[in-house]
Amino acid sequence: METVTFGGDNPQPRFGHTICVIAPNKIALFGGAVGDTGKYIITGDVYIGDVIQRKWKRIEASGSVPTNRAAHQALAIELNQMIIFGGAVGGGGLADDNLFVFELRDDTGTWVTVPVIGTTPGRRYGHTMVLIKPYLIVFGGNTGQEPVNDVWEFQLWRNLHIHGPKLECSSELPCVRVYHSAALCNTGSASGMMVAFGGRTSDQSALNDTWGLRRHRDGRWDWVRAPYKNQNEIPAQRYQHSTLFFGNIDVVGETLPFEIYDTESSEWYKFQSIQRFRHSSWLVDQFLYLHGGFDSDQPNIPTEGILRLDLNKRFAQTPQLLRQLNTVRNDNTFMQSFNPRATPNLSNNSTQEQFRKTNQQTQQKNQQSQQQGRVSSANNKNVRLANQALVAMVYGSEEDIINQVKKVPIDKLQDEHKKLGAGFQDPNSQNKSQLVEQMLAPFLQNLLLPKDYQSIPPNSNLMTGIKKDFIIKLCDEVQRILEKEPIVLRLRRPIKIYGNLNGQYLDLMRFFDHFKAPYDNLYNGDIDSQDYLFLGDYVDRGTRSLEIILLLFTLKVKYGDQIHLLRGHHEDPKINKIFGFADECFLKYAEDINDPNSIYQRVNRVFQYMPLAAVIEDKIFCVHGGIGQTIRTIDEIELIQKPLQIVHDPVTYQQKIALELLWSDPCLNEEELENLPNVERDLFQNKSIIRFGNNRIAKFLQENNLNMIIRSHEPTNEGFERLNNSVITIFSCSDYGKCGNKGAILSITKRGDIIPKVIPTANLINEARWLNLEDAAQRTQGFVKSVDINNDELQYRRRPFTPSRQKRIGSQKQFK
16 A cells, blocks of 8 residues: 655545546545544535546636535546535535536536436435436435435436436335445446445444345336355444445445455455545556545544555455456456546556557547538538437426437428327337337347346357247348448447457447447446447357347347448358358258248348448548458449449459458558558458558548548457557457457547457356357258358368457567
8 A cells, every 4th residue: 555645736634525536547526524523614625636647636616516515425427527416514504405517628617506306315414326327326324313224316318317206125125324335336247236335323333234226127126135155254344434346346445444345256355454434435447546534543633645555466365356356457448438437447558558649649630620621611501410300208297208208300300299299199100110119029138138148058049039030020121221221321429339249249248238238228228329330240150140140130220320230251141151150040040041031041131231331420431341452432332232242253343342341451560551462361362352551541541531440350469459540450259269369349439539448358168159160061961951061161161260460560660
């Protein structure tokens, strides 16, 4: 443990204040009491701390400034935003029961009072508050008359905060308490659960019990008492402490022993005491920080120091915790653009610096293009309209607005006034919507399982509950949507980009679990604020290609304007007959893949209508493979007609462009200027596939007024790789061909930052993740007849997996 010194506008020593992480490496301190316990002053200061620069800055805030307070609660809710509730104001008084949101912009801050509809939880202090999006949960505390154990929820819907009812839980309830702690667990079996610990109950005695509060899919909330595996190793009773989660590790601290609860094993671990109470704490990387409060040497005078505890060192003698800590750190590598509970663990400083520079350059280019756009708009008077509007219809103050908001095409907006009368139902749209929802239901129920995937038995067939007729109807519906889409998509930020999945369904669920999923109105869903772009290669090699492609088809039908599916080189019957998709269709549905009515043939016909590329904000070109050596402008792609069959010995200009978009790769050497042959990729030895060099990249970007290329097609050790500042390769399935690589996606924020989010290699001991293609070819005669494998195809099956990109830096650059 070490003392960390911050410079700048250092806040006075205080207790009963709050500190929360509002941006990566940025903390916000609010309120608390200064002075000793006999004579103190309640404050309402806001200080912003930079953890990297170790510097405080006092913020002069405007707007609806809340009253000074201590023993309140504060949470980060969005980037550079925090919300506060409750607290004491001194002299036995309590703060009002309004919600206040603070927003930081540059070096100034603004407070806004959030209107609350309906009955509020009332004034209180010593309570806890946890964000389980979109629900803000307030639990327990003291009302000024007595401690309580009630639970209240506020629904957060974009910028609107609506009070929900007091929660009525039918399960066993925790006893009343004040000065307890609570935090949100975001991994493992307790993921999405608010875990509360300790506190002081009505007879002034301290508690040491742990409880979890979780919301079920049907809207019910219930409590469950956390089990303690070893009754001889239970935590000490305590209050006025703090709790933080690191993965599924619950960190509890005070002047009593520093203790850890593992929600997976139900075990407690004791460590040497940290001498603080009535303090604030936060986590950055593997470091636990503590600020303010009291220590045992001066229990009546608050301390001004900041303590930093390296959990790696603290857990060094406890391999179980150290292993979990490192797993979570790997899982959080480049994890999120903003996570209020854990800032990204940027363990690779050089990579962090590279992406920081890339983001700066991207923002500069975006600013230049925006300035050019403003000049152009002034001259041409062009106005860009959204193609949809949001329409809300609410008749009472207690109604749930979330289910009353819908998107309406602009060309249909003029008819919406006819539908604002109470009880209006459009029978045509209602019937069609119901039919589509009924069609999608079995796919969503059986395949969209981001919170339940860990309970799937190894090697189980998730398709058993989905009939062939359902799949054919789904293909018909998604093809109708894809037929209307252009072959080059024009997309907006914010957006998430997924690379190769190759039948790794469990990896997709891990991404949905850790980084949110395309859900409606659920705490872990973000489809209302994010688009999703998938770069192809959904099938082949892996054992769950059908699960992947049918789930993505389902999401495309449900969220057609926000789910975008590009074509990869495995979305081609000549390829996926060789590398496993045909085998999987036969094994799971016992069908003849040569039958034009088979699932295999029907899915491959859908592939012919998929777009080949996408352009984000007119500046980022997204494609499965690369730009090859032929294409000059994006307009040339738009000349390609659908349905498109991939020709591997191309004759026409458009055939060659399509092949290169799906198959080409960038050079491996950052200083390689010219194109090179790509022997590893030239599967059919037609000499049509290349690795394109930096001259080619620069020319393509310049001629198309682009900033960057984002592509997939090749595994990378870290799940992503940057080539200079021009090309990013993203690969989303981990341990490709058992090579040990990580998986990653990219998140592009609204302002244009590009943030990789990484998952480690999956620890699935009993799950057969990869098909044995040679073994499949040697099955029964009936199987061979169905798959119809010839000798050439058998030889292709024996080819090794594509190796991970090994980017080679030029010798001069190495010694600079």
